[in-house]
Amino acid sequence: MQAFLDIFDIYLLEAVINGILLGGVLALLALGLNLIFGVIDVTWICYAELVMIGMYGMYFMVQYYGLSYFVAAPLTILLVAVLGAALHYLVIAPLLTAPPINQLLATGGVLFVLQSFATVAFGIDFRNLGIRLPVLAFGDMNFSYARLLSFLAALIGMVAVYLFMTRTFTGTAIRAISQDRQIMALMGVDTRRIYLITSALGGALAGLAACLLVLQYDVHPFVGLSFGPITFLICVLGGLGNFIGGFIAAFVFAEIISLGGLFSDLEWGYVLAFAFFIVMMFIRPAGLLARRR
Amino acid sequence: MRLRMAARLVRGLLVAVSATGLAASAEAQDKAQEKKLKIGVIYDLTGPLAGGGSELQYTGARIMLDQYSAKDVEGYKIEAIYADAQSKPDVAINEAIRLIEQEKVDMLLGFFSSAQCVPVAARVEQLKKFMWITTCISSAVLENKNYKYVFRPQASGDQFGMMTMDFIAQNTKEKLGKDPKDLRVAIIHEDGAYGVDVAKGNEAGAKKAGFNIVLREGYSATAPDLSALVTKLKRAKPDVIFHTGYNPDITLLLRQAREQGLKFGALVGHGAGYGVYEKLKEGLGADVNYVFNTDPISIWLANQKSMDPKLPPIIKAVGEEFDKRKPGIAIRSAHVGMAASNTYLFLTDVLPRAIKKYGGIDPDALRKAALDTDIPEGGTMLGFGVKFHGEGSPMAGQNERSFPVVIQYVDDKSYVVWPKSQAQREAVLPLPKGATYSNQ
Numbered sequence: 001m002q003a004f005l006d007i008f009d010i011y012l013l014e015a016v017i018n019g020i021l022l023g024g025v026l027a028l029l030a031l032g033l034n035l036i037f038g039v040i041d042v043t044w045i046c047y048a049e050l051v052m053i054g055m056y057g058m059y060f061m062v063q064y065y066g067l068s069y070f071v072a073a074p075l076t077i078l079l080v081a082v083l084g085a086a087l088h089y090l091v092i093a094p095l096l097t098a099p100p101i102n103q104l105l106a107t108g109g110v111l112f113v114l115q116s117f118a119t120v121a122f123g124i125d126f127r128n129l130g131i132r133l134p135v136l137a138f139g140d141m142n143f144s145y146a147r148l149l150s151f152l153a154a155l156i157g158m159v160a161v162y163l164f165m166t167r168t169f170t171g172t173a174i175r176a177i178s179q180d181r182q183i184m185a186l187m188g189v190d191t192r193r194i195y196l197i198t199s200a201l202g203g204a205l206a207g208l209a210a211c212l213l214v215l216q217y218d219v220h221p222f223v224g225l226s227f228g229p230i231t232f233l234i235c236v237l238g239g240l241g242n243f244i245g246g247f248i249a250a251f252v253f254a255e256i257i258s259l260g261g262l263f264s265d266l267e268w269g270y271v272l273a274f275a276f277f278i279v280m281m282f283i284r285p286a287g288l289l290a291r292r293r
Numbered sequence: 294m295r296l297r298m299a300a301r302l303v304r305g306l307l308v309a310v311s312a313t314g315l316a317a318s319a320e321a322q323d324k325a326q327e328k329k330l331k332i333g334v335i336y337d338l339t340g341p342l343a344g345g346g347s348e349l350q351y352t353g354a355r356i357m358l359d360q361y362s363a364k365d366v367e368g369y370k371i372e373a374i375y376a377d378a379q380s381k382p383d384v385a386i387n388e389a390i391r392l393i394e395q396e397k398v399d400m401l402l403g404f405f406s407s408a409q410c411v412p413v414a415a416r417v418e419q420l421k422k423f424m425w426i427t428t429c430i431s432s433a434v435l436e437n438k439n440y441k442y443v444f445r446p447q448a449s450g451d452q453f454g455m456m457t458m459d460f461i462a463q464n465t466k467e468k469l470g471k472d473p474k475d476l477r478v479a480i481i482h483e484d485g486a487y488g489v490d491v492a493k494g495n496e497a498g499a500k501k502a503g504f505n506i507v508l509r510e511g512y513s514a515t516a517p518d519l520s521a522l523v524t525k526l527k528r529a530k531p532d533v534i535f536h537t538g539y540n541p542d543i544t545l546l547l548r549q550a551r552e553q554g555l556k557f558g559a560l561v562g563h564g565a566g567y568g569v570y571e572k573l574k575e576g577l578g579a580d581v582n583y584v585f586n587t588d589p590i591s592i593w594l595a596n597q598k599s600m601d602p603k604l605p606p607i608i609k610a611v612g613e614e615f616d617k618r619k620p621g622i623a624i625r626s627a628h629v630g631m632a633a634s635n636t637y638l639f640l641t642d643v644l645p646r647a648i649k650k651y652g653g654i655d656p657d658a659l660r661k662a663a664l665d666t667d668i669p670e671g672g673t674m675l676g677f678g679v680k681f682h683g684e685g686s687p688m689a690g691q692n693e694r695s696f697p698v699v700i701q702y703v704d705d706k707s708y709v710v711w712p713k714s715q716a717q718r719e720a721v722l723p724l725p726k727g728a729t730y731s732n733q
Contacts, residue, residue, distance in 0.1 A: 011528045014553070018520040025517075116339075124343035126541045128576045135552050142554035144520075216548070217517075218541040218576055222341050222380075226517040254518075261521030266512040267484065269521060 012262070014141045019258030021144060023251035024151025028212060029227055030234040030246045031157050032205030036084075037232070038241030039165070039178045040198050042092050043103045046111035048224030048231060050087070050203060053114060054080040054210025055219040059127050069131060077207035084203015085196050093195070096181070111224075118221035126218040133215060146215035153212055157205060158247050165243070174198050178241060233277050239287020249288055252276075329370045330644065330654050333392030334358065335403045335413075336428075336632075340380025341514070345539040345566050346628045347380070347405035350428050353632030354403060356614045361640050367648040371640070374398060378409055385409035386416055393422055399654050400425065402636065407431030407450070407486035414443045423659040425643075427635040428628075430564070431490040435690050442656050444643075444663045446635045446679055448589055448695040449688070450487060454494020454535075455501075457561045457587050460699045460711040460720075461533055462502035468722040469532060469558060473503040479531035481522065481546075483538045484511035491537040491563045499535075507531050514542045522546070523553045532558040532723070532732070540566035544576030551580060556732035558723030561585040561699070570624040570702060580729045581702055583721050585710070590698040592630030592674040594709050594717065599671045607637065608674050624707050627700075634674035642666055642679070670694065676715060 033047045044050075057079050061072035091110055095102045133145040165171035173194050177184050185191050217223060234253055238246030253273050260269030280288065334354060337347035358373040365371075374396050378385035385404070392398045400423035404410045410429035417424040418440045426434070426445040430453060435445060465473050480495045482488030488511060499506050507529040512522060523546070526534065534557050538546065543566040567573070567586040574581050593612055597605045611633045615625055647654060647662035668679040678694035699711035701720055710720035724731040 009528070011524050014527075015521055015524045018524065018553070022518050022520065119339050124339055124348060126344045126544070126572050126576065128544070130575070130578075132578065135554065137554065140554075142552060144549070144552040146552075218544055220341065220344060220541065221339070223541075225341075226515050230517065257518065258521050262524055265510055266516065266519070266522050270513070270516070 010140050014143075015258050015262040016255070017141070017143060018147075019255040020251060021147035021151055022258060023254035024147060024154045025213070025216070026230065026234055026254055027247045027250035028150050028154035028157060028205075028209045029231045030238070030250055031154065031161060031243070032202040032209065033231050034235045034238070034241060034243060034246045035161065035174075035198060035205065036202040037235050038239075038246070039174055040195065041100075041178055041240075042088075042096075042195075042199075043100060043107060044087070044092075044202070045104055045107045045228075045232075046087075046114055046224075047202075047206060048228035049111050049114040049118075050080055050083055050206040051210045051213065051227065052118060052219070052221065052224045053083060054207045055214045055217075055223065056118060056122055056127075057207075058211055058214045059129055059219050062129055062131075063127075073211040076211055077204050080207030080210060081200040081204035084206065085200040087203070088195055088199035092199070093192070096195075115221050115224070122221065124221065126220045128218050129214050131215060144216065146212065149215070150212040153208060154247070154250075157208060158243050161201075161205070162243050170194065170197060175241075233274070237277055237280060237288060239289050242287055242289055245287050245289035252288070327370065328368055328654075329372055330366070330400070331396065331398040332358065332371065332373045333389070333396060333398035333401045334373050334375045335378050335385060335388055335392070335401060335409075336375075336405050337380045338377040340378075341541070342378075342380040342406050342539060344569070344572065346564075346568050346626070347378075347428075349569065349626045349628035350403070350405050350632040351375070352615065352618060353611070353629035353634075354427060354636045356611055356618070356629075357633045357636040357640065360610075366640060367645050369644075369648060369654065373402075378404075378406070380406070382406070382409045382412055385413050389413045389417060390420075393417070393420055399423070400656070400659060402639065403427055403632070404429045407434060407490065410434045411486050414438070414440060418442055421656055423656040425635070425639050427632045429487070431486040432493075432688070433486050433490055435688050437687050439684060439689050441684065441689075442660055443690045444660075444681055444692075445690060446638055446673075446681075446692045446695060447631070448677075448697045449691055450490030451494030451497065452695070453537075453563045453587050453697050454491045454496070455498040456697050456711070457535055457563065457585070457699060458495055458498025458502055458504070460585075461559070461561065462498070462504075463711075464720065464722055465502075468720070471532070474505060476504045476533065477507045477529070477531045478504045478533045478535060479508040479526055479529055480506060480510075480535045481508070481526075481538075482511050482536065483514040483542060485514065487565065488514075488537040492535075495535045495537075512542070514539045516542065516545075518549075519546045520549050520553060523549045523555050526550070526557075527553065527555050534560050535563070536560060536567075537563040538566050540569060540572055541576070543567065544573065547577050547580060551577075551729055555730060557730055558732055559583075559585065560724075560730065562587065564588040564627075564697070568627050570626065570707065571622055573702075574623070574705070583701060583703060583724050583728060585699055585701050585720070586627075586707075587697050587699050588627045589631050589634075589675045589677070589695065590709060590715060591625065591627035591700070591707065592634055593625050594627075594700070594707065595674060595676040596671075596715055600674075600676070601672050604674050611674075623705055624702075630674060638666075638668075638673055638679060642668065668694075 057076040136143045238249035256273040257269040260272040336351035376388040407429040430450040482492040647658040651658035670678040726733045
């Protein structure tokens with residue numbers, strides 16, 4: 001009994017809070033992908049590589065050109081937004097009516113192009129922004145300030161995107177397009193423009209994630225490999241296009257990783273998270289917050 | 294008159310034809326005589342391992358091969374063909390086979406990652422080709438395999454793990470003020486062949502020394518979060534952490550350790566990411582001060598007084614060439630010297646013997662020549678000697694005389710602190726008060 005009670009120590013609380021903060025990072029990453037993958041039903045398998053390019057953008061602007069972090073961040077968001085729009089214009093638009101597998105393969109190709117581009121252009125070195133944020137300490141518990149920022153950005157981003165999608169004409173048009181691509185043009189909506197706006201918005205959210213991730217991780221051409229698969233799983237687990245679902249799924253995932261890792265081997269945390277995903281796909285294939293039919 | 298002219302013409306033609314013939318036959322003879330050793334060289338030039346040290350190893354091997362491709366070795370020209378394993382074992386296998394079957398290389402050299410070495414060595418042995426491993430250290434590459442054609446002058450992973458434990462064991466009482474049984478140690482490692490093998494050595498060494506192992510855990514080098522591991526370390530309160538990792542997992546772990554307030558007395562790394570000081574410094578700043586690393590000694594730190602006198606000028610030349618190729622690096626990485634030394638060993642010891650004593654460069658000649666190698670301590674740039682375990686030994690192909698050393702980074706310089714025979718200064722142990730991770 002005492003051994004059981006010993007588990008409930010300050011470190012358990014720290015792990016729970018760290019799980020929440022990791023959830024913030026994952027939720028932030030999932031936000032843009034959810035918009036693209038979930039709402040307009042376009043598969044950007046190279047989403048994490050857009051984040052990687054954004055991280056490089058931040059690194060060069062801050063380290064090489066001496067811009068302040070707060071000047072570099074909006075420029076990075078703009079850069080990745082343009083990249084998102086270009087990705088749509090050059091790769092996705094010609095494939096919109098093609099089977100989804102073609103989009104998957106084409107953006108898969110973009111993934112390798114971006115990784116190779118980064119390798120050739122920036123080299124294989126790990127680069128660090130060199131900004132050391134203070135540590136938040138509460139008694140024996142310590143937390144990452146950078147992660148807290150990510151958490152807040154994810155929260156504000158989620159609310160903003162939710163309001164945009166439900167309260168604006170463009171947002172409504174984006175949701176409508178996801179229901180029927182063909183019919184919207186007949187309703188007088190410029191579908192090409194809507195796709196372009198959505199893609200730029202998805203890119204901008206990837207840029208926002210890049211601005212915050214670069215405070216926590218080294219940048220290298222393959223940094224996307226650590227986040228890409230998990231971001232997709234979160235979007236699917238939350239229910240495609242469901243921003244609140246995606247937000248919750250990110251925290252569920254992160255807590256399983258964090259607590260699973262605390263009570264067992266770290267690797268088991270990830271195994272449990274993926275096993276949970278598979279089970280949920282059987283029980284709630286449309287996502288955590290889907291209504292039962 | 295005409296007849297004379299015709300005769301002169303015929304004579305001229307004959308001379309021309311015979312001259313051409315002679316030239317052609319001389320050319321053919323030259324071609325027949327131009328002997329060449331084609332070496333397939335495989336390291337990771339892209340992917341996460343490239344920045345973790347593999348590209349530096351490639352640079353070290355290349356410096357040496359470039360030098361020797363400009364001159365002959367016992368009448369043989371050296372031609373190196375380079376391939377990128379892209380930090381992936383499957384690519385390493387495919388490239389090894391491509392080099393052997395399509396490029397028709399005579400042998401393979403290189404290999405940074407143990408995860409690549411294990412399958413590639415098995416495949417190369419099947420194909421009966423000669424393989425000279427400069428870097429990867431996992432015991433699993435050679436242990437109980439009884440390979441005939443795979444040789445590794447480099448120390449093996451469990452030797453790394455044992456060496457660091459020995460270092461701490463010898464300093465426990467004096468520096469850490471504890472009995473070995475009271476010393477709390479944590480062993481953490483990336484979960485590939487390399488990390489697992491070093492951790493195995495760590496564990497054996499810890500048991501031998503009688504330490505209290507409070508945590509032993511592996512993790513994936515690409516894990517996006519290690520905060521749960523840091524929390525567990527906080528709970529376990531280790532005095533010394535033994536860590537084996539690549540990069541960027543090392544910087545992620547230590548950054549999260551700082552953010553979560555992890556404290557300890559010493560951090561002992563085991564090569565790979567810990568061998569690339571520039572990257573540690575960039576990612577961790579001053580926190581990297583007083584961190585220990587275990588690797589074959591950097592050739593620039595090796596004790597030159599007890600070394601074969603022909604080697605110091607070569608070490609100097611490698612250093613100058615490295616500075617030319619990678620200007621502005623504060624500490625010349627041990628990775629560069631490791632590959633340069635092991636490549637030099639092959640080109641100056643094994644290869645000449647194979648040609649002179651065993652008549653050529655076929656795998657059997659190279660193998661016999663490698664088994665004949667008998668270099669005493671101080672006979673290589675890395676300080677150790679070379680004698681390979683022969684057939685029938687559980688570690689056939691492994692250099693039985695190699696050993697790593699423990700170095701410590703102090704104020705942007707690295708010093709050998711263990712073993713005592715090579716030590717340049719006393720170790721700073723435990724972490725001094727005021728250091729980010731200090732538990733004092």
